[in-house]
Amino acid sequence: MVIFGGTGDLAMRKLLPALFRRFADGQIPAASRIIGVAREEQSLDDYRERVARALGDAVAGDGELAGRIPDFLRLLDYRPLDATRDAGWNDFAELMHVQGSERIRVFYLSTSPRIFVDLCQRLRQYGLNDASARVVIEKPIGHDLESACAINDAVGAVFEEQQIFRIDHYLGKETVQNLLALRFANALFEPLWNAAHIDHVQITVAETVGVEQRAGYYDHAGALRDMVQNHLLQLLCMVAMEPPSSLDSDAVRDEKLKVLHALQPINDDNAERLTVRGQYRAGAANGGAAPGYLEDLGQNSSDTETFVALKAEVGNWRWAGVPFYLRTGKRLPARVSEIVVNFRAIPYSIFAEGSGTPTPNKLVLRLQPDEGVKLWLMAKYPGPGGLRLTCVPLDMSFADAFGVAQPDAYERLLLDVVRGNLTLFMRRDEVEAAWRWIDPILAAWASSGETPRGYTAGTWGPSASVALIERDGRTWHDDDS
Numbered sequence: 001m002v003i004f005g006g007t008g009d010l011a012m013r014k015l016l017p018a019l020f021r022r023f024a025d026g027q028i029p030a031a032s033r034i035i036g037v038a039r040e041e042q043s044l045d046d047y048r049e050r051v052a053r054a055l056g057d058a059v060a061g062d063g064e065l066a067g068r069i070p071d072f073l074r075l076l077d078y079r080p081l082d083a084t085r086d087a088g089w090n091d092f093a094e095l096m097h098v099q100g101s102e103r104i105r106v107f108y109l110s111t112s113p114r115i116f117v118d119l120c121q122r123l124r125q126y127g128l129n130d131a132s133a134r135v136v137i138e139k140p141i142g143h144d145l146e147s148a149c150a151i152n153d154a155v156g157a158v159f160e161e162q163q164i165f166r167i168d169h170y171l172g173k174e175t176v177q178n179l180l181a182l183r184f185a186n187a188l189f190e191p192l193w194n195a196a197h198i199d200h201v202q203i204t205v206a207e208t209v210g211v212e213q214r215a216g217y218y219d220h221a222g223a224l225r226d227m228v229q230n231h232l233l234q235l236l237c238m239v240a241m242e243p244p245s246s247l248d249s250d251a252v253r254d255e256k257l258k259v260l261h262a263l264q265p266i267n268d269d270n271a272e273r274l275t276v277r278g279q280y281r282a283g284a285a286n287g288g289a290a291p292g293y294l295e296d297l298g299q300n301s302s303d304t305e306t307f308v309a310l311k312a313e314v315g316n317w318r319w320a321g322v323p324f325y326l327r328t329g330k331r332l333p334a335r336v337s338e339i340v341v342n343f344r345a346i347p348y349s350i351f352a353e354g355s356g357t358p359t360p361n362k363l364v365l366r367l368q369p370d371e372g373v374k375l376w377l378m379a380k381y382p383g384p385g386g387l388r389l390t391c392v393p394l395d396m397s398f399a400d401a402f403g404v405a406q407p408d409a410y411e412r413l414l415l416d417v418v419r420g421n422l423t424l425f426m427r428r429d430e431v432e433a434a435w436r437w438i439d440p441i442l443a444a445w446a447s448s449g450e451t452p453r454g455y456t457a458g459t460w461g462p463s464a465s466v467a468l469i470e471r472d473g474r475t476w477h478d479d480d481s
């Protein structure tokens with residue numbers, strides 16, 4: 001496995017710790033090689049030391065696991081390479097050929113997308129794109145439809161589609177995979193999984209962090225491109241897709257693609273009614289004072305949104321009239337990602353007025369933190385004092401139910417690349433269909449001449465987000481309510 005961008009933040013915080021955990025679990029043979037590649041000159045010892053520090057941080061508190069770090073470091077190699085210069089590429093190619101072409105080779109492009117094209121061309125030039133090769137690309141895959149197509153064309157000129165693994169790490173999260181198990185391994189839900197029984201769906205991905213060290217990238221992206229185009233739409237697809245005929249990668253991706261195609265357009269005509277953009281102002285976060293976005297950015301002005309709420313609709317028989325409310329933002333009060341499926345109200349109540357009003361059932365799939373599933377049901381409050389209805393959850397925390405730690409999304413996804421399993425990766429047409437839906441929203445915002453609404457850091461976004469859902473007589477799910 002070759003990690004281009006091998007000294008970068010993603011490699012150090014996510015990729016190498018994920019590989020290390022899989023190694024410690026015995027899933028990566030000792031004969032494997034992990035080769036970090038970056039532009040800077042440094043010795044292998046220095047690189048290993050850096051990685052050792054990163055792994056030490058990642059497994060802090062687990063002495064037994066930390067004891068395995070030296071074994072893992074023996075798998076590591078380092079090569080200084082620049083995609084735009086010839087120097088070093090011959091040696092690198094030789095190293096890869098010495099390793100034997102019958103071996104699976106994974107090229108992980110954990111770099112700026114600006115050099116995806118150069119890197120792929122180099123790999124071809126040195127004969128490294130044969131059938132044993134796989135390439136992994138990280139978002140952002142483009143800035144809009146046109147640039148996404150350009151990246152897909154360039155990567156596709158070097159690798160076959162089945163060699164290209166477009167990562168959306170949300171698909172590797174345990175709860176998202178569990179959504180497949182929940183929907184398709186239980187007879188209970190599927191008959192109810194449609195407009196006749198579901199009132200609406202909410203998908204929230206809330207973060208407490210601000211833009212941190214990534215202001216440069218983020219200010220050119222914004223929450224719609226950074227989160228909605230990929231993670232939130234992928235979650236929506238997993239909820240809304242028809243049952244695929246198998247877990248075969250194309251069977252699943254064909255169904256997701258149909259959902260993306262069925263999304264009703266949001267454009268100049270309706271964007272004002274169906275979307276809300278926000279940008280955080282100074283406020284509070286994580287128990288202390290937090291600066292506003294412009295201060296984080298170090299600029300006087302920016303029209304970039306750090307919060308989006310929108311109402312999407314899937315135009316097909318299953319979902320006609322069922323809104324999917326999506327919201328995501330930085331500097332919100334809690335780090336919470338969840339999908340909330342709200343069922344319809346019962347048709348008629350047999351209970352006396354004083355018993356309390358039956359609340360519609362809700363199925364809450366919690367992606368993070370505390371991964372699990374909660375099914376909110378009506379029950380009788382215990383006691384002889386008359387029949388009082390109350391809403392209580394059937395609460396399954398995966399950690400409690402299985403007694404094992406939840407692996408990081410990258411652990412599953414990296415091994416899937418090695419196994420050649422594309423089911424949890426995005427196909428070219430999915431990425432492009434998502435952009436085809438997102439572009440008109442961006443265009444509508446640009447032509448509206450309006451700027452994002454301010455919200456205080458540590459709150460749930462602009463009040464217009466509350467109004468967006470309350471106009472329809474609904475409210476955002478709050479687990480404490």
Ligand code: BG6
Nearest residue numbers: 139169205207226227231337368
């Ligand atoms: C990334 C975004 O894809 O996902 C980040 O670029 C965001 O802005 C991150 O913070 C959230 O991922 P997670 O797994 O921490 O919810």
